[in-house]
Amino acid sequence: MELTLWTYEGPPHVGAIRVAASMRDVHLMLHSPQGDTYADLLFTMIEREGRRPPVTYTTFQARDLGSSTAEMVINSLRESAERFKPQVLLVADSCTAELIQDQPGALALGADLPVPVIPLEMAAYTRKENWGAAETFYQLVRGLLSRQAPPPGTERPPREPGARPSVNLLGPTKLGFRCRDDVVEIERLLSSMGVDVNVVAPLGASPQDLQAIPKADANVNLCPEVSDLTCSWLARTFGMPTISTIPMGWGATRDFIAEVASALGLDVDVDAVGESRLPWYSRSIDSTYLTGKRVFVFADGSHAIAAARVARDEMGFEVVGLGTYSRERARDVRAAAKEYGLEALITDNYLEVEAKVQELQPEMVLGTQMERHIAKRLGIPCAVISTPAHVQDYPARYSPQMGFEGANVLFDTWVHPLIMGLEEHLLHMFRDDFEFNDSVGPSHLGSEGEGARAQDSSSGAGQPDDGAIVWDFEAEKELKKIPFFVRGKARRNTEKFAVEHGLTTIEVDTLYDAKAHFSN
Numbered sequence: 001m002e003l004t005l006w007t008y009e010g011p012p013h014v015g016a017i018r019v020a021a022s023m024r025d026v027h028l029m030l031h032s033p034q035g036d037t038y039a040d041l042l043f044t045m046i047e048r049e050g051r052r053p054p055v056t057y058t059t060f061q062a063r064d065l066g067s068s069t070a071e072m073v074i075n076s077l078r079e080s081a082e083r084f085k086p087q088v089l090l091v092a093d094s095c096t097a098e099l100i101q102d103q104p105g106a107l108a109l110g111a112d113l114p115v116p117v118i119p120l121e122m123a124a125y126t127r128k129e130n131w132g133a134a135e136t137f138y139q140l141v142r143g144l145l146s147r148q149a150p151p152p153g154t155e156r157p158p159r160e161p162g163a164r165p166s167v168n169l170l171g172p173t174k175l176g177f178r179c180r181d182d183v184v185e186i187e188r189l190l191s192s193m194g195v196d197v198n199v200v201a202p203l204g205a206s207p208q209d210l211q212a213i214p215k216a217d218a219n220v221n222l223c224p225e226v227s228d229l230t231c232s233w234l235a236r237t238f239g240m241p242t243i244s245t246i247p248m249g250w251g252a253t254r255d256f257i258a259e260v261a262s263a264l265g266l267d268v269d270v271d272a273v274g275e276s277r278l279p280w281y282s283r284s285i286d287s288t289y290l291t292g293k294r295v296f297v298f299a300d301g302s303h304a305i306a307a308a309r310v311a312r313d314e315m316g317f318e319v320v321g322l323g324t325y326s327r328e329r330a331r332d333v334r335a336a337a338k339e340y341g342l343e344a345l346i347t348d349n350y351l352e353v354e355a356k357v358q359e360l361q362p363e364m365v366l367g368t369q370m371e372r373h374i375a376k377r378l379g380i381p382c383a384v385i386s387t388p389a390h391v392q393d394y395p396a397r398y399s400p401q402m403g404f405e406g407a408n409v410l411f412d413t414w415v416h417p418l419i420m421g422l423e424e425h426l427l428h429m430f431r432d433d434f435e436f437n438d439s440v441g442p443s444h445l446g447s448e449g450e451g452a453r454a455q456d457s458s459s460g461a462g463q464p465d466d467g468a469i470v471w472d473f474e475a476e477k478e479l480k481k482i483p484f485f486v487r488g489k490a491r492r493n494t495e496k497f498a499v500e501h502g503l504t505t506i507e508v509d510t511l512y513d514a515k516a517h518f519s520n
């Protein structure tokens, strides 16, 4: 048992629903108790889809457990096949159904249905949503393509002379973070390189489309949380190369272009493909004050790794913390964190994330909807860079994260929550203004930041638990002179310094000694 209040991912069957809902002509029959239809709202309210996801639930109740729930499964399967006439029927258990062991997959295979059936094992008690999506996508692709597989060891024939190079974009789904616009942006980028997109999947694809996957020259592993498993299988079985750079940020987009060119044997001038305004905005003098801002990054594996690179190399921030809730990507995030001299935080417990943010006292948090709440409580500016996200992160306007336009969007989104340069400077100098002072938020955000700022991030946030350290009045006054966005960090460092030097009272001198100590 684990006491859980917030969860970063849903159960694996939600991942299966995401794949089914992203595709055309696929239907999912989910053996589940009454009430599991709540998942529909994720699509109709957060994605704001105009149709119900293609899922039939058995919705068994307590009284059904006394009779045959297996019969309900067979009836639902028949009805789904007849009413929706899908090209493929997926069959899975939800968490509760897994306990009653009706084995709907086996029942479906024996039910002589008029459509091909792909049974899914969802492992609800050990795995989560992204794993469920990855497993569903893999089983679908494998189920549809195994028969086309050439004998092991067969060389992939070269592209026909004169044929245009093409790739598949694998991984984007409904409820993914900005997948809708990322696909448009990457298709545009590839087209300006003279590369066609053969199949985008699961988003928008039908089972028939999936059967055309081997026709492309390579696979772009666009959302590894969903497509890693499938790309490796396609590489092993069909000898298809995988393009694994995620084109998020200016530098990564250029690396992506280079990787595509090399995988397809193209001669491409990276500078001619496109340009982002991010590098110029970052270089412009108005961005000087961003340099060295201490940022904490926590997201799914791909967005965390990509955001850390943009934060350090393209915005000039200092990455002081990096982590993920995606256990499947833990190894990659650990390797990335090493590059920043950090130890990765791998957890799906938001309390651990909150404790880390409190300990590090960053000036900005890049995270998920959960980190938005954490940052709000601690009075720290925050931007959302990954799922789980709420409805405002499924916007009406074009807002990719990938490609050159995506880099523009990243720049605006991340700078927006920060206090602007002139105001930051004035706050250093005049802290007693009745309108613009430490306890109100950035003035360009109206009253938005006020609540957060009212809870002074220095008000004991870093106080040691045993209360052994006391700040004397003058020292506390001196501490207040430090602008609020770095005050928490100064408080913690001073207390750490005091503990290390066996001091129980912090005086003004201790504050300055600690400052000198840490700046050395």
Ligand code: SF4
Binding pocket: 011, 032, 033, 035, 036, 094, 095, 096, 097
């Ligand atoms: S079956 Fe799983 S998802 Fe459905 S209500 Fe029970 S615990 Fe929640």
